Amino acid sequence: AGFDAIRWYSTMRRPNPDDIPDAPLPDGLERRPITSDQHRAIWDADNEAFRDHWQAREPEESDFTSLFAKADLDISLWAVAWDGDEIAGVVQPWIWKDENRELGVQRGWIEHVSVRRPWRRRGLGRALTAEGLRRLRAAGMTEAMLGVDAENPTGALGVYESLGFVVHQRTTAYVLRFEG
Numbered sequence: 001a002g003f004d005a006i007r008w009y010s011t012m013r014r015p016n017p018d019d020i021p022d023a024p025l026p027d028g029l030e031r032r033p034i035t036s037d038q039h040r041a042i043w044d045a046d047n048e049a050f051r052d053h054w055q056a057r058e059p060e061e062s063d064f065t066s067l068f069a070k071a072d073l074d075i076s077l078w079a080v081a082w083d084g085d086e087i088a089g090v091v092q093p094w095i096w097k098d099e100n101r102e103l104g105v106q107r108g109w110i111e112h113v114s115v116r117r118p119w120r121r122r123g124l125g126r127a128l129t130a131e132g133l134r135r136l137r138a139a140g141m142t143e144a145m146l147g148v149d150a151e152n153p154t155g156a157l158g159v160y161e162s163l164g165f166v167v168h169q170r171t172t173a174y175v176l177r178f179e180g
Contacts, residue, residue, distance in 0.1 A: 007173040010157065012165035017137035017144070021163055023130035026122040029081045029088055031131070039068055042080055045087035049114035053149065060075040072096055076107075077139065079131045080126055088119035091128035093136050093144075108136030110146040113156070126159050133163065 025031065034042065047059050060159040067073070092112040110132045115125045127132055136144050146165065148156050 001176075003174040005172045006175050009147060009171045009173070010049055010167045011145060011147050011169040011171070012160050013168040014144040014163065014165045016164070017133065017142055019164070020130050020133045020137070023123065023163070025081055025127045026119070026124055029083050029124065030118070031079050032082055034078060034080060038080070039075075040064070041087055042078075042090055043067065046090050046092070048115045049089070049098050049116045050112075052117075052153070062135050072098075074139075077090050077132070077135045078103040079095065079128055079135065081119070081128060083119065087116070089113070089115035089124045089128050091132040093132040095136070095139060095141065103117055106140055106142040108139065108141035108144050110136075110144060113146075115154070120154060125154070125156065126162065129159065129163055 006011045035129070043059075043064050050056055061113075072094060074095065079091050081088045081090075089091070090112065091110065094111045096107075096109065099105075110129060113125050113129050114133070133144055144165075145168070146160060150161060150170075151156055
């Protein structure tokens, strides 16, 4: 029909909350409890890391407000890796209660794994994802899901596979080009 495939995505599933591989934080980084005065810094760091993502857009203030107003928000599930006073990376696990009730599942979602450029390629994304899985398991979840751009230049697909995620569903982005 004239459409060209331009990007591929995978929804990945980890059907078992047990046997989460050991994935320590890189040397010099630490996790700390999140306090409400850190929300803006966490949000800013997450958005900075995602600027490299395909079709990234600059967020608006309303995005910040709506994120922290969501009924299902549970910051205790999130983990932040700190390098001194700087945020190196963030993982945002979420539990969508309505979805779980409708589907009859105990599923948590790893919604964001973000690692800022200076801390990439050191195992931080893997460590944060593993921590997110542990937190979802502690919250009673029996499976985890996430979405990934299969062409992510940071190798995210391989990181998630190394943690036991398998491709559950694939989707494709298409474009229709017009002449003139």
